[in-house]
Amino acid sequence: MDVQNQSFASEFILLGLSDRVELRTPLFFLFLAMYVLTVTGNILTVVAIQSNAHLSSTPMYFFLRCLSLVDVAFTSNIIPTMLLSLHIGHGKAGAISYTGCLIQMYIFLVLGNMDSYVLAAMAIDRYVAICNPLQYTKIMSHRLCLLLLAGSCLVSHLHSLVQTVLLSRLTFCASANMVPHFFCDIQPLLKLSCSDNSINELVGITADFIVIMTPFLCVVISYIHILVTILKIPSTRGKWKAFSTCGSHLTVVTLFYGSVAWVYFRPLSSYAAVKDQVASIVYTVLIPMFNPFIYSLRNTKMQVALKRMVWRRKM
Template structure:
């Protein structure tokens, strides 16, 4: 390739969600509303847990409050950029500098994978609660919860450092338009004119290992949970056990279903429109639905929220 046509891009243009100008304003208000709901819902979840002494010291609610805080940060590094791209001129999205793009990618990968590992930690918590209930308090102690949270953050940030560092060496030629609403590794690799074989190999090995580790924890935990629950003699007992896992399983299905579609396919099969729609699921919809899923299906959370509202009124 002629090196004269290569350049180190100083800024990119995010084309946003839709190429149709007439949809930009309606989509702007739609996603602004969803962002407000996400931040409000997750912060209410954290506040309700922190204000209830009984929930505050429960491992399950400790991880839920961590998940909610991470979701607030996660959406806050994605949706504002999306909203700016929707306000861009006709045929243009929002501009973002090369450094800001890499910074956004770093926090997107770090926080997104922290979400994934927290879901894995919550599955372990449910496994101990159902399969080993008499030792639950001693096994899922405060120290183990802090270790699981710290490991979740550490692995996620190390993965992010590696991916972002490699992305910083990518070379871009004629175009600087990213067919996405945020800086993600897949559209950048597709846009780059440099050799991306190393990044693609890492995407199918290291990235696969990082994402599949918590997923396998979830699968193994729920396999043992299923075996244990099936041994419960009463139908009422089985229903009660499954009800404690329903919210978590719903979130896991939404989160991993969309991630699998986007990241575990060859780069050649990357489709801008379909992948943007799938990305909305794990960057916008899942973080917004999390507090509603856990609150609507959880009586303890409902009571904590009611106490919080009554306290504010008084």
């Protein structure tokens, strides 16, 4: 496309979830309730772990605390903008500057990748605890936990930096600055570009595949070994309890990686705004809301820690 006589976009308009006026209020209160539940559940998890010296020094709860903090930041980067757009309507409420859009996308990619890698680290932790319990303390040392966390941060920032720099090289015309999404994401922005984005698409799919599939394979391999070990448990009750816990974890992981794969592992030509927004809601809203209840608040030790914390507050 000839862009010599075009003016370039200095801001984008996020169109949000729906342009139907009658749906804005119900959607606003629905997502507000989900956001409050997400923040409350994850903050409770962090506070309960932090207030218990034994839990805070255990690798499993170290990763749970990291997951909760990442989830709070992850949703807070996206949902407030969505709520503002639903409350006020389109137009200036959904306006975001070009720089602000790139920053939001960068933060989104960093935190989304960290979510993925922390889930993988938790799966590895459970694998060692169940399949090699005698060596658990030695293998899952505090140093290894910090290295896993540092590695996830490094990979997440590098991936996000590559994607953001590639996107910043594209041209966006002022006549096409309407983003059919509720936050600045790679796919809808690439669709808006009025310059050649073939390199972005190729590098993007390749990088996404490597960065996302690596933790996914770690999760799958870890849980295969865990399930094999569980099948060897002689007690039927013990098997059922272990299967119940692993089943809920695998459900969350499947929803997370399945929705991410749907959005990012398809060619740009097959991008569908409505379907991709639904898939995006799964990993940006639903999964962070479910995580504290699936991984933390159902846990007996976490429940005891919360009760002790409440009792201390009352005293």
